[in-house]
Each structure stands twice: as structure tokens, then as C-alpha cells.
Amino acid sequence: MSNFFPPTExxxxxxxxxxxxxxxxxxxxxxxxxxxxxxxxxxxxLHRVFYEAWTIERAFEEWDREGRHWWFVWWKPIVAGRIxxxxxxxxx
Numbered sequence: 001m002s003n004f005f006p007p008t009e010x011x012x013x014x015x016x017x018x019x020x021x022x023x024x025x026x027x028x029x030x031x032x033x034x035x036x037x038x039x040x041x042x043x044x045x046l047h048r049v050f051y052e053a054w055t056i057e058r059a060f061e062e063w064d065r066e067g068r069h070w071w072f073v074w075w076k077p078i079v080a081g082r083i084x085x086x087x088x089x090x091x092x
Contacts, residue, residue, distance in 0.1 A: 001039045006075045009082050009089075015043055016050055016086070023051070038072045042079060049083060050090075056080050 001007045007015075022029040031043040041063040048054040048062065060076055 001042075003039065006078045006082070007039070007042055009086055012046055012082060012086050013089075015046055016090075019047055019051060038068055038075075041066070041068050042075070045079070046083070049087075056083055 001011050019029055021027075031040045045056070045059040045063055048059040049056055060080070
């Protein structure tokens with residue numbers, strides 16, 4: 001994933017695939033990026049939404065509360081739209 005641009009739908013699908021493989025094989029998944037808040041935060045948002053049945057809004061609230069860089073606020077509407085499209089692809 002880019003450290004500037006929001007993750008693409010393909011990158012989100014790849015991350016969800018890694019989560020699924022880890023859970024299927026009982027392997028813990030460790031996520032980290034340079035500072036551990038933005039790309040890692042999006043990974044946590046995806047996990048919360050897809051595997052813990054959180055709403056996108058609730059997952060974003062946690063990301064905000066736990067810390068993200070202030071300039072990544074512009075990611076939220078883009079990422080939310082991409083998550084919704086990924087949901088439609090995976091849960092028709």
C-alpha cells in the first residue's frame with residue numbers, strides 16, 4: 001500500500017485474503033506500517049468490518065480515537081466507498 005494514497009480495492013481484497021488465510025490456518029496476522037497508524041489503521045478497519053461485523057462508521061471512530069495522522073482524514077470518504085464496493089463484491 002502507498003503511504004500517501006488510500007488503498008485500492010485490489011489491495012483491500014489482498015489484505016482480506018491474508019486475514020482469511022491466517023484465520024483458516026490458525027496463524028496470527030501482524031500488521032504494521034512506518035508509524036503504525038494509517039495503513040495499519042485501515043487494515044484494522046477492514047478486519048473490524050469484515051470479520052467482526054462492525055459498521056464502517058464504528059471502525060472509523062476507533063481509528064480516529066486510537067490515532068491517525070490528521071491529514072489522512074481525506075482518506076475516509078474514499079476508503080468508505082471502496083469498502084462498500086468490496087462488500088458488494090464479496091457479499092452479493
